[in-house]
Amino acid sequence: MxxxxxxxxxxxxxxPLHAQSPLRWGGDSEGGAPFVEADPNDPTKMVGFxxxxxxxxxxxxxxxxxxxxIAFSSLDQSARRGDFDIGLSGIEDIPARRASLAASLPYYxxxxxxxxxxxxxGRFSSLAELRGRRVATLGGTMAYDLLLQAxxxxxxxxxxYDDDVHxxxxxxxxxxxxxxLDHVLAERAMRRTAGLFTHSAAVAIGHYIIxxxxxxxxxxxxxxxVLREAMLDGTLxxxxxKWQVWNDDQPRLYARLLETASAEPTRTESVDxxxxxxxxxxxxxxxxxxxxxxxxxxxxxxxxxxxxxxxxVLLGVAIAxxxxxxxxxxxxxxxxxxxxxxxxxxxxxxxxxxxxVADVIRLPAFAAALLGLGLNYAAYESEIYRSALExxxxxxxxxxxxxxxxxxQTLRLVRAPQAFRLALAPxxxxxxxxxxxxxxxxVLTVVELTKQTQIFATNVGSWLVPGLLxxxxxxxxxLPLSHVARRLEQRWKVVPx
Amino acid sequence: MSAPLRVRGLRLARGARTIxxxxxxxxxxxxxxxxxxxxxxxKTTILRVLAGLERADAGEIEVPRSGMVFQFHFLFxxxxxxxxxxxxxxxxxxxxxxxxxxxxxxxxxELGVGHREKALPRELSGGEAQRVAIARALAVDPxxxxxxxxxxxxxxxRRHDLGDALxxxxxxxxxxxxxxxxxxxxxxxxxxxxxxxxxRVVEEGAARLVLEHAQHEETRKLLQIDRQMRxxx
Numbered sequence: 250m251x252x253x254x255x256x257x258x259x260x261x262x263x264x265p266l267h268a269q270s271p272l273r274w275g276g277d278s279e280g281g282a283p284f285v286e287a288d289p290n291d292p293t294k295m296v297g298f299x300x301x302x303x304x305x306x307x308x309x310x311x312x313x314x315x316x317x318x319i320a321f322s323s324l325d326q327s328a329r330r331g332d333f334d335i336g337l338s339g340i341e342d343i344p345a346r347r348a349s350l351a352a353s354l355p356y357y358x359x360x361x362x363x364x365x366x367x368x369x370x371g372r373f374s375s376l377a378e379l380r381g382r383r384v385a386t387l388g389g390t391m392a393y394d395l396l397l398q399a400x401x402x403x404x405x406x407x408x409x410y411d412d413d414v415h416x417x418x419x420x421x422x423x424x425x426x427x428x429x430l431d432h433v434l435a436e437r438a439m440r441r442t443a444g445l446f447t448h449s450a451a452v453a454i455g456h457y458i459i460x461x462x463x464x465x466x467x468x469x470x471x472x473x474x475v476l477r478e479a480m481l482d483g484t485l486x487x488x489x490x491k492w493q494v495w496n497d498d499q500p501r502l503y504a505r506l507l508e509t510a511s512a513e514p515t516r517t518e519s520v521d522x523x524x525x526x527x528x529x530x531x532x533x534x535x536x537x538x539x540x541x542x543x544x545x546x547x548x549x550x551x552x553x554x555x556x557x558x559x560x561x562v563l564l565g566v567a568i569a570x571x572x573x574x575x576x577x578x579x580x581x582x583x584x585x586x587x588x589x590x591x592x593x594x595x596x597x598x599x600x601x602x603x604x605x606v607a608d609v610i611r612l613p614a615f616a617a618a619l620l621g622l623g624l625n626y627a628a629y630e631s632e633i634y635r636s637a638l639e640x641x642x643x644x645x646x647x648x649x650x651x652x653x654x655x656x657x658q659t660l661r662l663v664r665a666p667q668a669f670r671l672a673l674a675p676x677x678x679x680x681x682x683x684x685x686x687x688x689x690x691x692v693l694t695v696v697e698l699t700k701q702t703q704i705f706a707t708n709v710g711s712w713l714v715p716g717l718l719x720x721x722x723x724x725x726x727x728l729p730l731s732h733v734a735r736r737l738e739q740r741w742k743v744v745p746x
Numbered sequence: 747m748s749a750p751l752r753v754r755g756l757r758l759a760r761g762a763r764t765i766x767x768x769x770x771x772x773x774x775x776x777x778x779x780x781x782x783x784x785x786x787x788x789k790t791t792i793l794r795v796l797a798g799l800e801r802a803d804a805g806e807i808e809v810p811r812s813g814m815v816f817q818f819h820f821l822f823x824x825x826x827x828x829x830x831x832x833x834x835x836x837x838x839x840x841x842x843x844x845x846x847x848x849x850x851x852x853x854x855x856e857l858g859v860g861h862r863e864k865a866l867p868r869e870l871s872g873g874e875a876q877r878v879a880i881a882r883a884l885a886v887d888p889x890x891x892x893x894x895x896x897x898x899x900x901x902x903x904r905r906h907d908l909g910d911a912l913x914x915x916x917x918x919x920x921x922x923x924x925x926x927x928x929x930x931x932x933x934x935x936x937x938x939x940x941x942x943x944x945x946r947v948v949e950e951g952a953a954r955l956v957l958e959h960a961q962h963e964e965t966r967k968l969l970q971i972d973r974q975m976r977x978x979x
Binding site: 642644645647648649650651652653654658662663666667670741 | 797798799812813814816818820821822823824833834837838882883886
């Protein structure tokens with residue numbers, strides 16, 4: 250019997266090895282329509298033009314397509330690590346990518362276009378007209394690089410999002426004044442959100458490509474063959490028509506590509522029009538350019554953390570005092586607050602504060618981040634203070650009472666100062682944790698240290714140096730603090746009587 | 747500063763356990779009254795009730811404002827000796843810092859710990875901490891001073907110093923009520939002794955008389971145990 254099982258297991262494992270293994274393709278289905286998105290009718294299935302192109306490639310290579318969910322900003326890294334065979338999800342053709350990965354022929358040409366609120370269509374039609382205004386886009390894209398260039402050239406304020414839906418909803422809400430993104434995304438946003446207007450003039454031209462691991466050039470060649478064939482036989486056109494993104498730019502692109510292909514295939518030729526400024530920087534030339542923005546981002550992290558901590562401490566003291574001295578109703582309400590804030594993810598709380606209540610209170614991103622972190626950490630701080638207050642020996646309070654101090658004086662002059670000394674170590678811990686948790690606010694478009702590092706890493710195509718720099722900056726902020734806290738603790742050491 | 751302290755029919759129970767079972771007690775200005783009794787006889791509870799830290803179930807209490815010196819001192823751990831003493835004068839009696847500090851220094855000097863004013867409680871020896879605690883209690887000038895086991899943290903030489911200090915306080919017209927296990931100390935320095943057993947007064951009178959001619963079974967038992975304990979140590 251065991252032998253039979255072993256045999257079955259062997260057969261079960263060995264069968265796919267004999268057949269072709271599935272073609273694993275990576276993409277991001279979060280807000281990914283019309284590229285890749287979960288089918289609203291069956292969320293286990295993916296739909297979108299990139300899904301159909303991936304299936305087309307798989308079919309023509311005689312393999313079965315298998316989807317792998319990868320965050321958009323991690324697609325390059327994942328390709329290099331070999332998490333999938335081919336990646337496509339509206340991936341842009343930029344020199345940095347071509348330099349570090351094996352990239353296919355472009356299969357679609359897009360225009361970077363400006364979308365504004367319909368009322369502003371006369372005021373803002375170019376980046377130059379948006380001086381001093383907040384302009385949003387998706388982080389880690391060509392459009393973001395264009396906006397960074399426009400920050401220098403035209404004095405706009407670039408705002409980076411992690412997805413392509415919220416830039417448009419925030420545009421409608423008035424949090425930003427314009428969005429620069431692919432016309433494919435802009436057109437989709439116009440259908441979804443009322444009151445927007447997209448200028449058809451292209452700020453730049455770009456192309457979508459398929460990526461594979463850098464060493465996998467043979468697969469890349471086969472993918473190119475499939476794409477050329479699909480350009481010729483109209484399969485690509487059919488797919489794009491089905492998804493309503495077909496336009497006259499595409500046949501021109503295909504004609505150009507097929508012509509070059511018969512001669513010498515030059516891989517960078519297709520991106521000339523859309524080369525983002527500085528997009529091709531290698532690490533060493535990029536470093537001096539990114540260092541100032543990393544330092545600025547570190548400053549934002551520091552200011553945000555200090556302000557949030559101050560809010561958390563003030564609220565925490567109030568909550569702890571209420572829980573120790575308050576009546577049953579106050580105690581129940583405060584306990585409820587603490588349990589809810591500790592029991593739900595801070596990320597969820599940030600989303601609710603920024604996006605969830607946007608119809609009622611429209612907070613600026615930094616204020617929402619400060620409030621979200623402060624409110625969340627207040628719950629933790631209050632627990633520290635409450636247990637510290639309760640740890641002050643009863644004899645200390647009785648001694649104060651006999652001397653004639655009131656309850657409030659006892660709290661202020663005896664209990665709180667002693668509790669603070671007990672709370673110092675866990676508070677320091679929390680502040681260091683907050684310093685790192687502040688990276689979560691990048692989901693609210695605040696570019697702090699981790700986000701800036703991610704942008705840096707994506708653009709230079711390596712995490713090593715940006716990662717080390719980022720770690721050094723975090724340590725430079727947290728180590729002195731731990732040191733000061735240790736010194737104070739030493740000085741204040743309370744020996745329980 | 748004549749301030750008689752009077753207690754009648756004091757009763758206190760914790761759950762089913764009777765702690766005080768009808769205690770009568772009085773002390774006049776200038777007296778040093780020692781409460782003696784085995785552990786659990788209710789000595790410390792009487793001090794706590796007089797200090798207002800606990801509420802009796804029944805009984806009459808007439809007691810002027812009193813200061814208390816705890817067995818374990820309970821000096822404020824985050825304040826220096828001087829700051830411990832100044833806290834109540836400054837915040838309860840609204841003295842200026844300068845005034846409070848001058849009085850605190852005088853008290854520390856009288857008690858022989860003037861040189862320790864900057865020390866934190868954890869840096870003080872048991873005897874020093876006790877004297878700082880006495881100074882803290884005296885800083886608000888209470889007519890009655892309650893001391894819980896004042897000799898517990900002292901060696902014999904220090905015990906004598908403490909006795910002298912208490913005598914001076916009594917001579918200045920204060921009423922002193924203390925608890926103690928130490929019959930030598932009580933014999934030498936207390937004017938009167940009150941022996942408690944099971945929450946009741948079983949014997950009282952002039953210290954020397956009670957301790958040398960104990961009438962009650964409980965008093966004899968108490969003195970015997972005390973002496974045995976001292977021999978073991």
